[in-house]
Amino acid sequence: MTDVEGKLAELEARIEALEGRPVIEDAARGFIEYRGTVDFGSEISWTIRYAASSVLNLPAAARVEALAALGHPVRQALIQALLDGPRTGAELAEAVGLTSTGQLYHHVRALTAPKIIEQHSRGAYRIPPAKVVPLLVLMTAAADLAEHLH
Structure with a gap:
């Protein structure tokens, strides 16, 4: 060697x-x-x-869970809002136009389960720094896929 x-x-x-x-x-x-x-x-x-x-x-179950969590327009809007920095639940609900906390927490749970977002402080959420670039890459790849399919 x-x-x-x-x-x-x-x-x-x-x-x-x-x-x-x-x-x-x-x-x-x-x-x-x-x-x-x-x-x-x-x-x-x-x-x-x-x-x-x-x-x-790579673990199929983890891939499927992450893709399923990201595959909803409200969750995409939440991700886009969180790219600007941590936000409280109320700020997130307002940013994406949700009228009930139940709706918000349904979508937040879907994103926290695969650790795409996390609770940053009491009542505030954020995208962990190590997830920002992979999320942006995935969003870009999804747009590329859609463009090639149409």
């Missing part, structure tokens, strides 16, 4: 320890990567890379 290979193996082990998932390299099938640097109240940088062949091995 060369010095560079040793350092690469060490870095991959550190990433696996930090993120809880192995770094899988399968150059034969290619890679899926997304990244971004955005400023929504504070600068957030994020890079994710998977071997293309390993994408289908």
Whole structure:
């Protein structure tokens, strides 16, 4: 093993320890990567890379839960409102035009279950910083899919 290979193996082990998932390299099938640097109240940088062949091995139940949670117009509006920063339940209800707290909390629960949003402080919600770039990527990918289908 060369010095560079040793350092690469060490870095991959550190990433696996930090993120809880192995770094899988399968150059034969290619890679899926997304990244971004955005400023929504504070600068957030994020890079994710998977071997293309390993994408289908990601937990299906978690993917389905997240996609289902995001697949409602009110929840998309809530996400867009929260991209501007934490908001209270009342502020969220007003931002998306909901008239009952029951409706709001139904949609908030759908987004908190897969940890897309979280309760930031008593009565206020936010998008965790590590979720901002993946959410924006997913919103962009969904728009790309819809555009190609029509």
